[in-house]
Amino acid sequence: MTFSIDRRSLLAGAAVGSVALGATGSRAQPGAIPEIYELRTYRLVHGPMRERLDAYLKNAFIPAARRAGCGPVGVFTVAIGAESPTVQVLIPHPSIADFVALPDRLSADRGYATLAEPFFSATPERPPYASLEVKLMRAFPHFTRVERSAASRDNTSRLFELRTYFSHNDRAGATKIGMFDTGGEIEIFRRNGLTPVFFAQDLTGPRLPSLTYMLMFPDLATRERNWRAFGSDPAWRRLIATPGLTDPDITTGIGNQILNPAPYSQI
Incomplete structure (x- = not known):
């Protein structure tokens, strides 16, 4: 199974509805460019899918994404809400250009290719997930970065x-x-x-x-x-x-x- 996302088609709506707001705001970060957030929603079925996906994300994808310039990557499971079992992955990108470039950067990362091979070579009988959706978001003008407290x-x-x-x-x-x-x-x-x-x-x-x-x-x-x-x-x-x-x-x-x-x- 080849893992791919048609990222350019996702960008068709990226310029729609741009928001121009005032110059003051809570904890503003002057001059900072708002991050682009990629939210992946992996829908699973009960069984070994979660283990396969966890292995890929933990060992292959997250280290390589960080080497490629992504911010801290969040991985979450749905505890209360629709469509469980589901794994959601939040990937902060410095810009839309970086979002588009990530697949090429991952392809050039030899360590990633080796560690991701079990994920890529999954068969239809043993898939790593049932379906995948991707949502693209832009950080607010005055809340431009993911905040990570000590807690x-x-x-x-x-x-x-x-x-x-x-x-x-x-x-x-x-x-x-x-x-x-x-x-x-x-x-x-x-x-x-x-x-x-x-x-x-x-x-x-x-x-x-x-x-x-x-x-x-x-x-x-x-x-x-x-x-x-x-x-x-x-x-x-x-x-x-x-x-x-x-x-x-x-x-x-x-x-x-x-x-x-x-x-x-x-x-």
Whole structure:
């Protein structure tokens, strides 16, 4: 089995819905170019698929991707949410050009070719996964990099929440991004213990326009407690009541998953 992604076709929608926002924002990184995030969703069936995929990601793909210039790679399984068993792989790229160049860089990496051979030579009777989907995202203008706290590097006790907000048109989608990126919503998150990992505008996907972000928690009880605190925060209550910023005004739905990190995940 040859592992390949038609990356150029994914870029067809990458320039659509670009968001131009203000020059101030929470923890802005002046001059930084927003990362491009590749989110791979491997759908599995119960059995040896997970072991085969883990071996490829841990031993071959992640080391080679880092050598090729990718940022820390996150690997997660769906604990609560649709379509389990599923493995999600978050790959930060410095730019769209780097995203496009990754297959060639991997092909030129001899160590990768050797370690990935069992994955590539899988037969239809023993495939390493059932199906693969790829979503491409661009980091927010003022949240340009994945954030990794000391706690996020402790694989022993943590979970992640992956949320996607859908909007009915580009203007509404840009407004929702602005609420996070320059409107103070991220700082309200931080104040209430909703620890961000990344925020991004979706460039590809089935329900554009949309945005996706990830949060980290030590456990489910803390997640529930901190979300309650956020919901009652006075600044949040004022923001969400502002005409034009209410959920009915700018969002049409929310997708949500609770994820567990793989032991070898770098996020």
